Amino acid sequence: CNAIHADPATVWEYTGKGNAVAVVSDGTAVLGLGNIGPDAAMPVMEGKAVLFKRFADIDATPVCLTHVFTADGHTDTAKLIEVVATFEPTYGGINLEDIAGPACFEVEAELKRRMGIPVFHDDQHGTAIISLAGVLNALKLVGKRVEDVRVTVNGAGAAGIACSEFYISAGVRRENVIICDSKGVVYKGRAAGMTPQKERLAADTRRRTLADAIEGADVFVGLSVADCVTP
Numbered sequence: 001c002n003a004i005h006a007d008p009a010t011v012w013e014y015t016g017k018g019n020a021v022a023v024v025s026d027g028t029a030v031l032g033l034g035n036i037g038p039d040a041a042m043p044v045m046e047g048k049a050v051l052f053k054r055f056a057d058i059d060a061t062p063v064c065l066t067h068v069f070t071a072d073g074h075t076d077t078a079k080l081i082e083v084v085a086t087f088e089p090t091y092g093g094i095n096l097e098d099i100a101g102p103a104c105f106e107v108e109a110e111l112k113r114r115m116g117i118p119v120f121h122d123d124q125h126g127t128a129i130i131s132l133a134g135v136l137n138a139l140k141l142v143g144k145r146v147e148d149v150r151v152t153v154n155g156a157g158a159a160g161i162a163c164s165e166f167y168i169s170a171g172v173r174r175e176n177v178i179i180c181d182s183k184g185v186v187y188k189g190r191a192a193g194m195t196p197q198k199e200r201l202a203a204d205t206r207r208r209t210l211a212d213a214i215e216g217a218d219v220f221v222g223l224s225v226a227d228c229v230t231p
Contacts, residue, residue, distance in 0.1 A: 011089075012092075016059065017089075017090065017091065017092050018092045019057075019058055019059050019092065020058075020059050020060075020061070020090065020092050020093075021052060021058055021059070021060040021061070021091060021092065021093045021095050022060070022061055022084075022087050022090070022091045022093075022094050022095065023045045023048045023049050023052075023060050023061065023062050023063060023095045023097055024045075024063045024064075024065065024084055024087075024094060024095065024096055024097065025038065025041050025044070025045055025063075025064050025065070025096070025097045025098045025099060026038055026041075026064070026065050026066075026068050026069070026075055026080060026098075026099055027039070027040060027041030027064060027098060028069075028073075028074060028075050028098070028099055028100035028103075029098050029099060029100035029104070029123070029157065029158070030044055030098045031044070031098065031123070032226075035073065035074075035100060037066075038065055038066050039064065041064050041098055042062060042064050044097070044098060045062030045063070045064055045097060045098075046062045048060065048062070048095065048097060048122070049061065049062050052095075060095070061091075063087075065080065065083055065084075067079070068080040068083060074100065074103065075099055075100055075103035075104075075107070077103045077106050077107055077110075080099070080103070080107055081106075081107055081110050081111060081114070084096075084107075084111055085114055085115060088115050088116065088117055091117065092117055092118075093117055093118040093119070093120065094111065094117065094118070094119045095120055095122055096108055096111075096119065096120065096121040096122065096123075097121075097122050097123065098123060099121070099123070099158070100157070100158075101157045101158045101161065101195075101197070102195045102196075102197060104121055104123065104124070104158045105124075105158070105161075105197060107121075108120075108121040108124070121158065121162075123157075123158045123159050123162075124158045124159060124161070124162030125162055125166070127159040127162065127163055127223070128159070128162045128163045128165075128166035128167075129166070131163055131221060132163070132166055132167060132170055135167065135219055136170070138219075139218075144218060146167075146170060146171040146172055147171045147172070147173060148218075149172065149176065149218035149219055150176045150177075150178075150216060150217045150218050150219070151164070151167060151172055151176060151177045151178070151217065151218070151219040151220075151221065152177075152178050152179075152180070152210075152213045152214050152217040152219070152220050152221070153177065153178070153179045153180070153220075153221045153223060154179075154180045154210055154213075154220070154221070154222050154224045154228060154229070155179075155180070155181070155221075155222070155223030155224035156179050156180065156181035156197075156198055156201075157223070157224075159223045160179055160181075160221070160223045160224070161179070161197045161198070161201065163221055163223065164177050164179050164201050165200075174201075175203070175204065177201060177203070178203045178205060178207060178213040178217075179198070179201045179203075180209075180210050180224075181193060181198070181224075182224075184208050184209050184210065185203065185205065185207050185208050185209065185210075185212065185213050186198045186201060186202050186203065187202055187203050187204070187205055187207070187208070188202045188203065188204050189202075190202065210228065210229070211230075214229070
């Protein structure tokens with residue numbers, strides 16, 4: 001204790017902090033289940049903790065939070081940020097999980113800015129990383145270049161937005177990406193249901209439906225509800 005007090009950096013040497021990750025959720029966007037709350041989200045967070053331990057021998061703790069909601073049951077961004085920021089002395093990293101958009105974007109960005117440990121939103125970047133790996137390998141197999149392909153993404157939540165931006169960073173042209181939400185194609189000039197994140201991906205196109213958007217696409221990424229693509 002005295003050594004750490006004298007030199008805070010030695011906490012990594014003398015404690016288990018460096019092998020500890022908090023798997024944090026408020027249960028507002030559990031994959032396939034939606035806003036089911038922190039109690040019902042706990043099995044998913046426990047499952048993620050098992051994966052950390054089994055495949056990387058990292059000690060992960062599921063942390064499902066309550067009292068971080070607005071009156072209508074959505075994420076209170078400021079409250080969630082304040083709570084998670086207090087975890088820094090205990091954990092070596094934060095794995096955010098199943099937090100609904102658009103709050104999740106602000107939560108991750110602010111915690112990254114404020115905290116001195118890694119902060120990772122799995123629904124955004126875990127999905128983006130592994131799906132991009134699949135896309136790049138598939139393009140090699142079919143002999144297409146990443147800068148030439150048209151990509152259609154169905155779902156404009158955290159995963160859909162993050163995947164789209166990650167693919168663009170890997171070489172996909174922004175003008176070759178069409179993203180759809182529950183109202184159809186996210187296009188320039190659309191007023192309904194837009195967010196700053198969607199505005200960045202709004203396509204200059206006359207296509208309006210998912211069926212329109214898929215036509216002629218090289219890559220389709222499904223990050224929305226099941227059974228939305230008909231034969």
